Amino acid sequence: MGEPSGGEKTAKPDTLTLFCWIQDDDPQLSFIVNIGRTETVAALRVAIKNQKSVELAAYDANTLRLWPVSIPINEHLPKAVGDLMLRDDSKLKTEDYMSEIFLGVPFMKHVHVVVRLPHAANEQSRTSAAESSKRNNSEDSDGSEGPERKRAKGSKVAPDVWMRELHRTLWNKPEMRTQIYREVTLTFEDFVQLERILDAKFPDRDNTPSSGLRADEIKREFLNKVRNRDAAGGGGGSTSLGGGDPEKFGDLKKFFPLKVEYIDLSILGLKFLHPRCPLSIFIRKEYAIISDVLESRGTGRQGSAVVSGQPGIGKTTYLYQRLIDRLLAGMPTYFQTVDGDVFYFSDEIKFIDNETIYDVEVDEGEALVDGDQDIHKPRSYLTSIYNIKVILASSPKVERKRRWLKQLGDGVGQTYIMDLWEEAEFTVAGFFFYPWDIPPCRLKEAKLHFGLNARQSWDASRSNTTLNATKESVRTTVRQMPAMMSLRSLLDNTTSGSVVGISHTVFELKALDAQRLFASARQKARSAWVMDLVLTQYEEDQKDAARLFYEHIKQSTSAATMKGIIWEREVHKYFQKLRKKRDFKLISLEGYEAFSLKHPGNVTTVKYNIKTLSKQLQENRQKARYFQPIQLNSPAVDSLFYTKDILYCLQITAAVSHPIAVSGLVDIQECLKLNSPLAALRPSPADPWPFVFVVPKGGSFSHTPQTLEGGAPGWADKIHQFVLELSEDDVWHTRIAASA
Known part of the structure; x- marks a missing residue:
């Protein structure tokens, strides 16, 4: 193991500034995480996931493996880390405190924490993504699609095991739809009963382990009971709260009853899970609206579209639901994974590249592209065929990464925005479908700080550690903003620009109307809390920063709702x-x-x-x-x-x-x-x-x-x-x- 960072003869600050590096990434993609000396490794994992929320969206924070090092940040970093031969018996332990690991002040311009993602099988795809990042930051600055996975000539990449299983169980089996698609009406009494079950299972819910409590099986079993009750014509029944704590349940009753639809993949007996597709897929009402908009565009290249919107609102889940629907119906479909590999689903599943794309004959096909990470555009061979309709789902990207859609031709392709969560479905989905236990009081606090963002608010609600780590992650990002851009630029960057992700820490995008056009999206603050953080930070350098931004908002047609938040402040x-x-x-x-x-x-x-x-x-x-x-x-x-x-x-x-x-x-x-x-x-x-x-x-x-x-x-x-x-x-x- 490398020497522990630190050793400088200076006073120890209460907060550590650590450079972290995801193994196999470009060294210049190292990133900063600020964390208190009294925090544990569990909190560090959460802070890392929050700081790289898009890149690590597919991974639970507690599955990240971390090693302490002290290595200069330069082109030799990957080799230096490789030479250390980091082993599991030397990785950081969940319960260790930062003060025990970093005894002094970490050296400047050094990587202090190496992050390794779970599952060795993913190493090759991570390398592919890292190579893509290099290209995007150098000669590929025009938004190239990134390199193909390296392989010997004539060899084939085996489809993901999960995809093979999904194809085997669902392809051209419309009768399976009634088995995996489910609909229930959830009542307030159902919510109270689930709370009591979780209280009994986890007696110390208010003081959960730092990584949270896994509860997906409990929730699925409960949903099955509700479904059976509804099928038998029963109701939710009357459940007395007795001495229920109003601070715990608050005003939750207003969210019920709520009819929800979901997909239950657990009945398929899949041996492998997919990190970007949960077993229980909550189907937002928004998905039907987006589907109607996409169908109205017709078929073939002319109907190609990007489905964009705020990170954490369910775009990737929608893409997988669309794949499942097409498999059930036996509709030929191309699927490009987040790593850029393309597979073709028909009577069999095949790996596709620029050499084999023309071996497949299809009258009308659809290509679904998971473009939420480094491979941000469809492979060029997918867009070169006139009868393939490309649907790409991703968070907003910088302008250069969206050029591929314009290059399809005038009047071809459109970018749409998925609308924000409604509070009722956000709250109910969190309680009943999020795989981890979410106590109501913690979800309430997370909502007030981070807004109706499922990825951030649900993850933050898992434990007091994750909640505090998420707050600190937001504060850290906000502290960096004034040096990077003005408040007006920060707002403009929600839809395009060089730091889209940073802007989404503060602002979010809302659809204007049922047309769901991205160009008409409205900007709003994630929460009053984060808006106050940002304004306070900018006022340190310019006392009238809030007033100037307020006057700008007053003249804006796309961000008018923020006027009220600033006025109240x-x-x-x-x-x-x-x-x-x-x-x-x-x-x-x-x-x-x-x-x-x-x-x-x-x-x-x-x-x-x-x-x-x-x-x-x-x-x-x-x-x-x-x-x-x-x-x-x-x-x-x-x-x-x-x-x-x-x-x-x-x-x-x-x-x-x-x-x-x-x-x-x-x-x-x-x-x-x-x-x-x-x-x-x-x-x-x-x-x-x-x-x-x-x-x-x-x-x-x-x-x-x-x-x-x-x-x-x-x-x-x-x-x-x-x-x-x-x-x-x-x-x-x-x-x-x-x-x-």
Whole structure:
């Protein structure tokens, strides 16, 4: 083994900056991971996977094998690592702490961790991908398709064992469709029952191992029981939550019942699994929309298309579902793997290259291309035949990697965008179909930090270690952004540019309408949390960075939804930074009653969650306080302002309208017990809560009473709706001046 990195006579930082290298990659593809000295190797694996989320999407973090080294980053790195002859008995152990491995400060410009991917059988394909990366970074900068797998002349590459099994069990067997395609209606009671099963199986779910708890067999067995119940005409039954913890289940009931469709490949008895195709395939409703769009383009080269969109929304899964459908129907299909190998499915499965492509005669064929890694375009021999329709699935690529579609000819080919997850299907799919156990409280936190991104939020929810490692990975990426590009460039790079992946740490792409055209995609922030991280980072170099970006967003047709997130951020800071007394005029939405919000200045901000609100209100009753929820996107209100026995509910918005979530108001009211000193703060028709929409002055807010959603009747009389218009200039000037 190489000498351990470190040894420099300097103070040890709390965070290690480690250069990691995936064995067989180009040395210049080494990447940085920041990790605390108190973290374990398990957390390091998660951080590595998060940092290379696209390249390592097919691998579980806990299957990555790691070795500590200290080798200069240069062209000799691969040979130096090979000479070490790294063995399993010298690899890092899951439970080891970073402080035990890296005793000092790691040497600069050295690789400190070698990453080896699981399964020796993948080594050849990894080499192929690495060679492709080299070409893409040198003479292949125009977006070439990468090299063919090396082989002796006349030899053939055996199809993937999994593909052979899939072909054998499904080819031209439409009767199998009813066996593997399944549909169930999942109820809230089903969710509670599954939770109880998981609680019994894993008694310490809140303190899971760093890699998480595997639960795929438990979930499949439960889904089979639900399916059998539905087939017998039974219902979900009534399940009492008893003393169920509201913090655990939250407002999950709103996501049920939900009818879901999925493919169960476990009944095929496959001996081998595929890392990019799960045994239980959740079928998003979006897949039917994308299929309709693709079918409308017709057949042959003319109908070729790219299915793109945000990383982690199911594009690869859709590609494999499409392959399964075509196999069942006995439809000839070419399939290009993520490593660039092409196989042809018909009565038998064959390896195809530029020499054998013309040996196959097909009237109308379809080529499915998994283009999500280094081989980012279809092989040229697939696009050279007029009657092959190419469907490529990948995350957004830089402009030079999309030229192949234009080169098919004018009017040929189109790029479409797969829409983002709906919250209900995202949540339900995570609980019932993600192979690992996801406790509800952890998924809620992951959603609020990383958005409705299945790849990142589900993976982060596996354990406290994965959650914290994912947060730190995002922070690390954000810290690097200002040195790379402006905020505007960061936004523009979500659809094209040199660092598309970095932009998707912050922004995501949403389809405009049912046409699903990529060119019409809208940009939005992944979450308020990550947006605040980014703006704070840029403000370190430029105090008005957030204001300038806000003004840019106001003029944008593709990113307008981010205006509200930035406005809310700034209004919170504005109220917290006010130093002088202010009387704010409130405009009633329900009559002509004159009212004002009196801000005494220098008001303390109190962070609360619904469990502690009652205690915090009692402790602070004698003084004005600005209460801001710890949990992001709190139901009903963005903050509470308390002064002189008046509790103002503030909803900060830049939208035209904003419905009121009554469930959040109910939660607040329940904190004000009837037999407590806080009872006087409870709302009533005679003394309603002032519910204040804080909006930009001169903005587009409708100034009409907003609708109430959910909750018991009578709440319309227990609140009085107002509008507070704030000058954007005043908000930013006050906040920036106070920070100077």
